[in-house]
Amino acid sequence: MNHADLVALIEEGVGERGGRWADLGAGEGAFTLALGELLGPEAHITAIDKDARALHAIEGRFEVRVADFTRPLGLSDLDGVLMANSLHYVRDKQPVLESVRKMLRPGGQLIIVEYGADRGNPWVPYPFTYAKWETMAARAGFQGTRLLKTVPSRWLGSMYSASSLSP
Secondary structure, three states: OOHHHHHHHHHHHHOOOOOEEEEEOOOOOHHHHHHHHHHOOOOEEEEEEOOHHHHHHHEOOEEEEEOOOOOOOOOOOEEEEEEEOOHHHOOOHHHHHHHHHHHEEEEEEEEEEEEOOOOOOOOOOOOOOHHHHHHHHHHOOOEEEEEEEEEEEOOOEEEEEEEEEOO
């Protein structure tokens, strides 16, 4: 996928420009750059990943933090969190989702991008369909979950983006 494809996957969920966001599992920042384009230069985006070398690609453009998003991050009152192709690495998603909900201000957005499959492979070990996401999001206390976009994927059939709100 190119940059325009990444922007298109998340744009409907981003909403207003500006604000405080975090990209959890940012990697080299492909989706961080898409998020930055949509939010504009007035936004503050923190890109978090365990791989310091990957984050070097976006250092200086965004705040970068080497950390494991499955552990406490000390973030709060965020307008939004993006988790693009990162949650499928986590076997037990519920504690992570509850932690993410607590990072968000009331009405804050969680945008996920995932493969539309419930069976993984060595590179995408724990994917989940949108139907499963609706259940997981509700169990973690999110509201207003909606499907944003679905696109074909040569890896696991499809990818989708979804948005959920913190109460």
